[in-house]
Amino acid sequence: MFNLIMRWFEWDQQEGSLPLERVFEYTEEPLIAQFRVDGAPALDRLLRLPCLFMNEGVGDEVCRVGQVTRARVVNREVRFDYTLDPDVPPLRNQTIYAGRLALDMPHDFEFSRNHWAVKDVDLYRFLLRNVRPRRQRPTVFRIEEHEEIEPALVSVMMPFDAGFTPIYEAIQQAAANVxxxxxxxxxxxxxxxxxxxxxxxxxxxxxxxxxxxxxxxNVFYEAGIAHTLGREVILVTQAEQDIPFDLRHLRYIRYLNNGEGRVALTAALQGRLQTILGH
Incomplete structure (x- = not known):
C-alpha cells in the first residue's frame, strides 16, 4: 500500500496541508475503513506507508517518492511534514499516468485535483517494473547521484597554457557582464x-x-563529457578546422587572438550567454 498526495505546487518545502475532506478521495471503501477511526483519518497508520508526492498533471511534471513523517488535523486541515527519498530519482507524471491502471488511478480527473488517497498497490514493485534502471556508472571518474548545478557557474575548458590566459580573461568578462x-x-x-x-x-x-x-x-574529451551530461556547451576557436568533424554542424564562435579579436569574443559570447539565460 502507499499514500498518494496530489497538489498543484512544488514539493520543496518539507511541509504541506490539504483540506480534511479531501483525505480518502479516490480510495476504495475497504481501505477507508481500515485507515479511519471514529470518523477521522488514522494518521498514525497512514504514516507507516510510503508516499507518492505528485503535482497535478499528466505530462512533464515532476513527482517524488518519500514518507509523511508527521501529520495532525488543525482547523479542518491535515497539516503534514514529509521527506523525499534520496535513493529514488525524480519521476515524471507521464510515467505514472502510463501506469495508472496498475497504480489504481483509472480516473483522469484524479490527476487534476488536490487530494490524499490510499492505494492498495506495492509502489516499489511498480517502480522496479516500470522505471528504467540507472545506467552503468563511469569508472574513470565519479559523477554524483543527483545533479547540483550552480546556476551562476560557467566552466571553461581550454589548454593549460599561459598563452590562453588573455582569452580566459575575455571569457570571464563575458560571463561577468551577464x-x-x-x-x-x-x-x-x-x-x-x-x-x-x-x-x-x-x-x-x-x-x-x-x-x-x-x-x-583534453578539450575534446571534456566537450564530450559536457554534452553527455546535458550541459549547455559553447564552442569557441581561432580556426574553423580545429572544430572536430562530428561537431561542425553546431554553431561556434570564431575569434582572433589579438586585442580587437578578444573584445569581439567577449561581445559574441555575452550574446550567446544572454540567449541561454533567456535575457
Missing part, C-alpha cells in the same frame, strides 16, 4: 586526480565553454 562567474580546472584543486576536478566542474556548471583551438585532445 551576472555569471567562470572557473577553469586549474583554478581549483579538490581531488587527487585532475580528471575528477574537471568532471566535477563540468557537472556543476550551468554553461560549459570549450576552446577547440589547437585541437587539444
Amino acid at each position: 551576472g555569471l562567474r567562470s572557473r577553469r580546472a586549474d583554478d581549483i584543486w579538490e581531488n587527487p586526480a585532475i580528471i575528477q576536478d574537471v568532471v566535477s566542474l563540468i557537472d556543476r556548471a550551468r554553461v560549459v565553454v570549450c576552446d577547440c583551438t589547437g585541437r587539444n585532445p
Whole structure:
C-alpha cells in the first residue's frame, strides 16, 4: 500500500496541508475503513506507508517518492511534514499516468485535483517494473547521484597554457557582464586526480565553454563529457578546422587572438550567454 498526495505546487518545502475532506478521495471503501477511526483519518497508520508526492498533471511534471513523517488535523486541515527519498530519482507524471491502471488511478480527473488517497498497490514493485534502471556508472571518474548545478557557474575548458590566459580573461568578462562567474580546472584543486576536478566542474556548471583551438585532445574529451551530461556547451576557436568533424554542424564562435579579436569574443559570447539565460 502507499499514500498518494496530489497538489498543484512544488514539493520543496518539507511541509504541506490539504483540506480534511479531501483525505480518502479516490480510495476504495475497504481501505477507508481500515485507515479511519471514529470518523477521522488514522494518521498514525497512514504514516507507516510510503508516499507518492505528485503535482497535478499528466505530462512533464515532476513527482517524488518519500514518507509523511508527521501529520495532525488543525482547523479542518491535515497539516503534514514529509521527506523525499534520496535513493529514488525524480519521476515524471507521464510515467505514472502510463501506469495508472496498475497504480489504481483509472480516473483522469484524479490527476487534476488536490487530494490524499490510499492505494492498495506495492509502489516499489511498480517502480522496479516500470522505471528504467540507472545506467552503468563511469569508472574513470565519479559523477554524483543527483545533479547540483550552480546556476551562476560557467566552466571553461581550454589548454593549460599561459598563452590562453588573455582569452580566459575575455571569457570571464563575458560571463561577468551577464551576472555569471567562470572557473577553469586549474583554478581549483579538490581531488587527487585532475580528471575528477574537471568532471566535477563540468557537472556543476550551468554553461560549459570549450576552446577547440589547437585541437587539444583534453578539450575534446571534456566537450564530450559536457554534452553527455546535458550541459549547455559553447564552442569557441581561432580556426574553423580545429572544430572536430562530428561537431561542425553546431554553431561556434570564431575569434582572433589579438586585442580587437578578444573584445569581439567577449561581445559574441555575452550574446550567446544572454540567449541561454533567456535575457
